[in-house]
Amino acid sequence: MLSPFHPTNWSKACALWIHEIHIAFDPPTPVDPGKGGVLRLMRWSTPRVATLVALSFTLHCTRPPATYDSSLAGSRQGALSVDGQAYVEEGMASWYGGNDDGFAGRPTASGEIFDPEQFTCAHRTLPLGSFVEVENLENRRRTVLRVNDRGPFIKGRVLDLSKRGAEELGFMGRGTTRIRLRSVDAMGLPTALDPAMDHADPFVVQVAALSDPKNIESLTRELENTFGVVTTQSATTRGGLAVKRVRVGSYTSRQDAEQAAEQLAKLLKDRGVEPFITRQR
Known part of the structure; x- marks a missing residue:
């Protein structure tokens, strides 16, 4: 009788072990989805659903970027x-x-x-x-x-x-x-702007950036008589000059801001001023 540690016994044991693994992982026989109950139906449908989900995800993530005309x-x-x-x-x-x-x-x-x-x-x-x-x-x-x-x-x-x-x-x-x-967006994919930002950070019309306090006060009073709300914002130019940006209004609609900018351009056309639209901050 051979010892249990003899190489021949090792070979038989290994062959038996591999055979048992093969049996344990032998794929189930295909089942007609109309027979065999709910569990068999689930076993049949799950891999197919997973394949469809994976395909959908792949098509979504590899779509080409939007083009611009x-x-x-x-x-x-x-x-x-x-x-x-x-x-x-x-x-x-x-x-x-x-x-x-x-x-x-x-x-x-x-x-x-x-x-x-x-x-x-x-x-x-x-x-x-x-x-x-x-x-x-x-x-x-x-x-x-x-x-x-x-x-x-x-x-x-x-x-x-x-x-x-x-x-x-x-x-x-x-x-x-x-x-x-x-x-x-942060991943570089085209995205629309958030309309809520027009309320969180409204549009204003910047009329001029002046450094002389007298000119700032004079322009502010003139604009208040016609447009109401006038604000100023401190800034520094590229050359290091401290100025005040004189601004009109607070508009949650871009269209309203454009109309105000057109009115300001007509009012100040003889002074070389060109108003433009920006944000409150």
Whole structure:
């Protein structure tokens, strides 16, 4: 009689063990879903449902990004904002945060300290904290930035990028470039703007940025007689000059803000003033 530790017995034991495993995991015989009760029906249907769910998830997560048709652009500097669709805007962009402009380390409109090395930007009306995908139309480079500041306050520009953003898009040496932006979520997928932000952070019309207290007081009184609410906001220009931004109204509707801006433009057309729409903060 062989010892239980003899290699021959090991081989038999191993073969028996493998056979038992095979029996234990042998797949069940297919069952007609109309027979065998609820449990068998569940066993039959579960893998098929799981396959459909996985396929649906895959199709959803791999869908192509929304496209932009420039022929649809509206009259507001090429902006398009439709309910349920991403906000799209095209125009000139600049950047800030260089060694000599003095913005690094200052508070932004959102309250956070401006860091030129972060992927952030300034926009006049997009909600603070929202994300935009920005494409440089000169070289087709793209990046996603977070809106944390207000601006640019120069005619003809729609976006001010941080130094890091300008590096990513490859236009630091030129200073400005033509861009297209669209609202996206944190993952970079196109998303519509939240209408609730129009109430949380209403629109205002900025009329001028003045440094002389007498001129600020005179303009404020004149505008109050026609438009009612007039506010001022302290700011510092790129050259380091302290100014007061004189603003009119508090509008939860973009359309109302546009009408006020048109009225202000007519009222002040002989003074070289060009009012524009921004947010209270």
